[in-house]
Amino acid sequence: MTLRKQSIVFVALCILLVAGWFATDYAKEIIAEVLIFGIFAMSLNLLVGYTGMMSFGHAAFFGISTYTVIALGVHLGVSGWLGFAAGVAASTLLAGVIGMFCIQASGISFLMLTMAFSQLLFAGALKWRSVTGGTDGLTGFVAPDLFGISLAQSAGARYAVISIGFLIVVALFARLVRSPLGSILIGIRDNERRMRAIGYPVRRFKLLAFMIAGGLAGVAGGLYAFLNAYVSTDILHWQQSGDAMIMVVLGGSGTVIGPVVGAGIFLLLKTVMSSHNEYWAFWVGAIFIVCVMFLRDGAWGFIIGRLSSLGGPSRKEAGLASAASDISEVKHDIA
Template sequence: MKTRLNAGHLVAVLAVAGLLVLPLYSALSGNIFVLTLFTRIVIMALAAASLNLIMGYGGMMSFGHAAYLGIGGYAVGILAQEGIGSGFIQFPMALLASALFALVIGALSLRTRGVYFIMITLAFAQMAYYVASGLARYGGDDGLTIYKRSDFSGLVNLSNRVQFYYLCLACLLLTVFLIWRIVNSRFGMVVRGLRSNEQRMQAIGFPAKRYQLVCFIIAGTLCGLAGALLANNTDFVSPAVMYWTRSGDLMVMVILGGMGTLFGPLVGAIVYLLLEELLSQITEYWALIMGPLLLLIVLFGRGGIMGVLGRLSRG
């Protein structure tokens, strides 16, 4: 057990250390693209980490998690369109809107189990997608261009690539720390217990749906933060960010890295998005290669990358 934990810690330390020094490499090499790419990776890792909280630790297989990415992004875009450019207003509104949407989805979907839970979360996400597509004032299907990034009164300049990258990285690391505190708290142990045996936890007096709903809202709020960052990163938000395939991408990142592991979503996001970028440079039919490759990893890499590393270290 000790060796496995050390192997996991080593991978996490190397990943975080690499992310911390990445802007230095970008500056020395003059490669601006790598900083842009990893900014997106860090943001998607944050979204994947929020999904891992409910899917990996809570056993709630949400297929509509990308809806919060879009809600957080549209909160920033709509406020910017209406002349409210302060990040101190945009970001809290993005978090609040995502939390409220998660409350509604969770209150309804947690009444069901299994495939019904998956389908209800998917249905709500698709509903949000079609609502955003119908917002003609804010671009409709074409999306909404954000002409000015969130303003934090000089504390951080989001137009500066390095400052924005470190803001995204700080949000990711704080999110990972928050999830670590949650899953190791009494609340988190109850959530993990519900994943293992909900009936037994209810029999000993724990209100299952209440704990699961709070966990669901926390995950949605954190993903809304990723959506606000993503909108600032691309200077654009569109309904496509809410589509069910984006939720599938987040699930793949979590499963690839290792469900129920603290840094699994980060590792999964790095590997998945780097593979996507590499294969897309080779052929326009990169998805035909990516699909079977991911399938092989899932079939033969039980527990994801972190699980494979754990078995290798034990061997």
């Protein structure tokens, strides 16, 4: 997607989020949850879609940030804003530690290592009841104030904070993937052996991508603490990572907005179907299979493809037309 098109999409997002301000409090909560998990899915997309590292342990960074914000607030009375900064720092540091081990492997081994570390944290949270609350979870957190407005009492204030945080992350993420660092990560995804052969320290860049992704997941986890004011060990389970993977694939990996679209589809299906049918996961799974089989670029990739076809010939068609024109010119010169 060109910079101009990205700018148009960003402006459209801003307009939609402003329109969401006039919705009911319940609708604001749902939109805010979609935005949070959109950030979470975007952070995983940096690994899966842009660096080619399939992770099933990404919930560890989301969960550790949420736990940090709420535990500091409940046990030590630390302000939610300081807790948020501590949560993002903790998730980034944890990603650095876990990443140093995981980047030594690749493929299935990498995937299993990430899941093993996540399950290790999950087991630790289960046993450390005095801090985490175990299976009962941790309650009693009060979201901080913003300019004298309590986030705990005002759904509109929570929505505004989460929306602004989401837009900042989207802008930074779009800038990142268009930067030289983003090009290096895409090069590693496409041909790691070639990148290593021309002198790039591939493992260092993989570790850097892992830490950035962990930090972004920490941002999502901190915002989730403001929204939910409660956390349990389920947030660290590998199933949470699996849900994020579904969001990425549904929306379209290797795109900026795709994971957000996937998060919206997944959570709306979960919210609507779970209220009418206890087998909602079955229908989500069926839709996921259809997307994998028939929408290889995800829902967002399909939308962009259709819009591009309406606006003019596709890149492939333009290339064929150019090639045909060149051949015609050669034939004319020979004649």
